[in-house]
Amino acid sequence: xxxISQKPSRDICxxxxxxxxxxxxxxxxxxxxxxxQQPGQSLTLIATxxxxxxxxxxxxxxxxxFPISRPNLTFSTLTVSNMSPEDSSIYLCSVSRQxxxxxxxxxxxxxxxxxx
Amino acid sequence: xxxxxxPEDQVNVAEGNPLTVKCTYSVSGNPYLFxxxxxxxxxxxxxxxxxxGDNLVKGSYGFEAEFNKSQTSFHLKKPSALVSDSAxxxxxxxxxxxxxTGKLIFGQGTTLQVKP
Numbered sequence: 001x002x003x004i005s006q007k008p009s010r011d012i013c014x015x016x017x018x019x020x021x022x023x024x025x026x027x028x029x030x031x032x033x034x035x036x037q038q039p040g041q042s043l044t045l046i047a048t049x050x051x052x053x054x055x056x057x058x059x060x061x062x063x064x065x066f067p068i069s070r071p072n073l074t075f076s077t078l079t080v081s082n083m084s085p086e087d088s089s090i091y092l093c094s095v096s097r098q099x100x101x102x103x104x105x106x107x108x109x110x111x112x113x114x115x116x
Numbered sequence: 117x118x119x120x121x122x123p124e125d126q127v128n129v130a131e132g133n134p135l136t137v138k139c140t141y142s143v144s145g146n147p148y149l150f151x152x153x154x155x156x157x158x159x160x161x162x163x164x165x166x167x168x169g170d171n172l173v174k175g176s177y178g179f180e181a182e183f184n185k186s187q188t189s190f191h192l193k194k195p196s197a198l199v200s201d202s203a204x205x206x207x208x209x210x211x212x213x214x215x216x217t218g219k220l221i222f223g224q225g226t227t228l229q230v231k232p
Binding site for chain 2: 103
């Protein structure tokens, strides 16, 4: 499996501000994804981060609120813009590889965000 | 539409007893099925998956799961529970025909509590 790191691991932010979360993988991966886990809830896919092009967003998520970058095959960022308390969640990136294990997604440790 | 149901919010077992965490799914095509575990303040860890082949799949930490197509179920099992197995367990499904979209649909999660 890939080694995935996320920065920051947690943060407390004021409403109206923005936070950029980084996801770094120790090797090149095919697919990178961003999920949200609201308190006491399951995971919901925000978007697929596409290398060199605009991310593909799921219904209910928009680029203005969650801009995503993926400049190469090992790195992606998710920005949570103009935050409100409803954005308090765990944000997780996941990756999948090519070839034999392409169906499996491996998750980073998550970024715990609290918006006051 | 794809969906996953984990009918039990919490499962309580005594250490040394067998455990089962239930999962049922709905997809339009053939399913790819996954189990993940989330320990407190940690990200998701991959346990096991069913893609094709033998209906009984074995995974990490002594866990296994049985794919039952007629009952559309993928229950997680372990013959002898450990206190350290106490965590939040997620079942997830992906439509095999979804190509490279990679979108996983997660169940609501089941908290496993193993008591000494």
